[in-house]
Amino acid sequence: MTSFNRRKFLANTGLCALPVFIPFSSILGNDSHFNNSPASDASIIKFYGDGEMFEPIEYLNELQKAHKSIPLIGDRYGSGGVVEALEKRMAVITGKEKSVYMPSGTMANQLALAVLSGENTKVFVQDTSHVYRDEADAAQSVFNKRLMPLAKDETYFTAAQLENAVKNLSREEVFKSGIGAVSIENPVRRTDGRTVPLEEIKKISAYCRNEKIGLHLDGARIFIASAWSGISVGEYASYFDTVYISLYKYFGASGGAILSGPAVVIDKMAHLVKVHGGNMYGNWTNAAMALYRLEGFETRLQNAIKTWDQVITGLNKIAGIQIKAIDNGTNIFRLELSKEIDGKKMQESLSKDFNIRIPRPNEKNQTQLTVNETLLNQNAAYIINSFNKSIQTR
Ligand SMILES: Cc1ncc(COP(=O)(O)O)c(C=O)c1O
Known part of the structure; x- marks a missing residue:
C-alpha cells in the first residue's frame, strides 16, 4: 500500500x-x-x-460459538472441512453448479473474467466498478485483458449502451480481438451502494447470452442488494455465468471470497489460484465464520x-x-x-x-x-x- x-x-x-x-x-x-x-x-x-467486523478477541469468541453449531473442521489448501461445506452452501444459494473459495474478491473477479474471456481481450465494465478502478489494473497487466469502461461516473450501463459500444467497435477498430466478457458490480460501492435495476440486468443478460459473451457479477455485497430490493441472491445470480460474493463485508470473516459458476469455469480455478500465488494452506477461519454467520x-x-x-x-x-x-x-x-x-x-x-x-x-x-x-x-x-x-x- x-x-x-x-x-x-x-x-x-x-x-x-x-x-x-x-x-x-x-x-x-x-x-x-x-x-x-x-x-x-x-x-x-x-x-x-x-456488517459485523470483529476485533481479534471477538473473532475467537465468535468462532467458539460457531463450533457449537457447526463442527470446525479445517481444510488443507482449500480442500475439505468448512471450506468445502461453505462452497456447497454457496452453490445452492446462487443456484450454480459449483463454488470455489478464493483468498480475495479481487482474485475472484480477475480470474472469473480471464476464464470467461478465453482468448478474447475486451471486457466491458462499469466505469465506477471495483474491477475498473480498484484492482490496480490487474486485468491489463496480469491477465492481458483490455477493460472497456462504460457509463462514466454512473452506477450502471444500460443494455442499449453495451450493444452500441459493441456495435461501434467494428467501425472504430480494424483489428478484431473479440469481446471476452462483461462484468457488472451490484450494488456499486463507489456510488454509495446504489443498485443496478433488475430490468436492465435481464436485458444485458439476454444480450450476452445471445451473443455468447460471458457475464460476471461482482456481487461482493449482493446479499445487501437482495435484502433492500427483495430480489433473492439466487435470482440475481441466475442472470450471470459467474458470481463472486465477499466473505468479510457482512459475514464477519477476516477475508476471503466465494466464486460460483458452471463446473467448466470453476474447475479451472484451483490451478489458477495456485499459479497466482493465492493457494493458502489454511482457510478455515474465514470459511467457518462465513458459514456460521450466513445462517439466518x-x-x-x-x-x-x-x-x-x-x-x-x-x-x-x-x-x-x-x-x-x-x-x-x-x-x-x-x-x-x-x-x-x-x-x-x-x-x-x-x-x-x-x-x-x-x-x-x-x-x-x-x-x-x-x-x-x-x-x-x-x-x-x-x-x-x-x-x-x-x-x-x-
Ligand atoms: C465491489 C467490490 N468488489 C471487489 C472487492 C475486492 O475484494 P477483496 O478486498 O477481497 O479483494 C471489493 C472490496 O472492497 C469490493 O468492494
Whole structure:
C-alpha cells in the first residue's frame, strides 16, 4: 500500500466507500472514550460498514460459538472441512453448479473474467466498478485483458449502451480481438451502494447470452442488494455465468471470497489460484465464520431494516435532524444536521454515552449512516432517544 494515498481516497469516495483495510478508529477519531466503552460490544451499534467486523478477541469468541453449531473442521489448501461445506452452501444459494473459495474478491473477479474471456481481450465494465478502478489494473497487466469502461461516473450501463459500444467497435477498430466478457458490480460501492435495476440486468443478460459473451457479477455485497430490493441472491445470480460474493463485508470473516459458476469455469480455478500465488494452506477461519454467520443472515438483515424504518421515522421528527435515503440505494443513508447542532459533539456523545458509533459529520454537518445487523443490538426507541439526548447546540 505504499503508493496508496488514503486521505485522497477518502475524499474522493466518501465514507461509505471505505475499504475495510482502513481502521475505523481513524475515521471515528482516536478519542480515548472509543476504547473505553461502558457497555459490552454486544450492545454497540455501528452505523458504518456492511456488517459485523470483529476485533481479534471477538473473532475467537465468535468462532467458539460457531463450533457449537457447526463442527470446525479445517481444510488443507482449500480442500475439505468448512471450506468445502461453505462452497456447497454457496452453490445452492446462487443456484450454480459449483463454488470455489478464493483468498480475495479481487482474485475472484480477475480470474472469473480471464476464464470467461478465453482468448478474447475486451471486457466491458462499469466505469465506477471495483474491477475498473480498484484492482490496480490487474486485468491489463496480469491477465492481458483490455477493460472497456462504460457509463462514466454512473452506477450502471444500460443494455442499449453495451450493444452500441459493441456495435461501434467494428467501425472504430480494424483489428478484431473479440469481446471476452462483461462484468457488472451490484450494488456499486463507489456510488454509495446504489443498485443496478433488475430490468436492465435481464436485458444485458439476454444480450450476452445471445451473443455468447460471458457475464460476471461482482456481487461482493449482493446479499445487501437482495435484502433492500427483495430480489433473492439466487435470482440475481441466475442472470450471470459467474458470481463472486465477499466473505468479510457482512459475514464477519477476516477475508476471503466465494466464486460460483458452471463446473467448466470453476474447475479451472484451483490451478489458477495456485499459479497466482493465492493457494493458502489454511482457510478455515474465514470459511467457518462465513458459514456460521450466513445462517439466518437474511432474516437478521430484514429485522434490522424493519427497525431502521422505525428509527428513520423517529429521527426525522427531531428538530435539526434529517435522514435521507439515496435514490436506488441500499443500506447507506444521508444524515444532515442543522447548523445549530454541534455534529462533532453529537458524534462523541453518541459513542461515549450511548454506544452508538457514527462517522464524524463533515464541515457541512453531514455524514452517512450505513445500516447493518448491529442495529439489532438495541431497539428503535433506544436509538431514537440516544440521538435526541446527544444533541448539543453550538
Ligand atoms: C465491489 C467490490 N468488489 C471487489 C472487492 C475486492 O475484494 P477483496 O478486498 O477481497 O479483494 C471489493 C472490496 O472492497 C469490493 O468492494
